[in-house]
Amino acid sequence: MKAKIHVTLKQGILDPQGKAIEHALDSLGFQNAGNVRVGKYMEVDVNETDRAKADAQVKQMCEKLLANTVIEEYRYELG
Numbered sequence: 001m002k003a004k005i006h007v008t009l010k011q012g013i014l015d016p017q018g019k020a021i022e023h024a025l026d027s028l029g030f031q032n033a034g035n036v037r038v039g040k041y042m043e044v045d046v047n048e049t050d051r052a053k054a055d056a057q058v059k060q061m062c063e064k065l066l067a068n069t070v071i072e073e074y075r076y077e078l079g
Contacts, residue, residue: 001046003058005076007067008039042066046078054078 009015015037022036044061048054058076067074 001048001051001054001078003042003044003046003054003061003076003078005042005044005058005062005066005074006039007042007062007072007074008037010071010073013071040066051078 009018017038018036021038022034025033025036044058046054046057048057055078058078062074062076063069
């Protein structure tokens with residue numbers, strides 16, 4: 001199974017990289033772009049046929065390594 005994982009900063013956490021991109025977009029003439037947030041996207045092949053087990057493994061991966069749950073939130077899809 002393939003896990004598609006998205007990690008982003010929680011709302012209310014300052015995103016300096018997003019602010020820099022927002023400023024650059026504005027200076028390039030894209031004044032309609034705002035509230036830019038930057039995140040991470042990962043794909044992980046999970047060698048598991050049981051969907052519930054794969055789901056539990058991906059959740060543990062995110063909680064233990066892939067996301068800093070103090071300041072980041074994550075979501076994933078299994079396919």
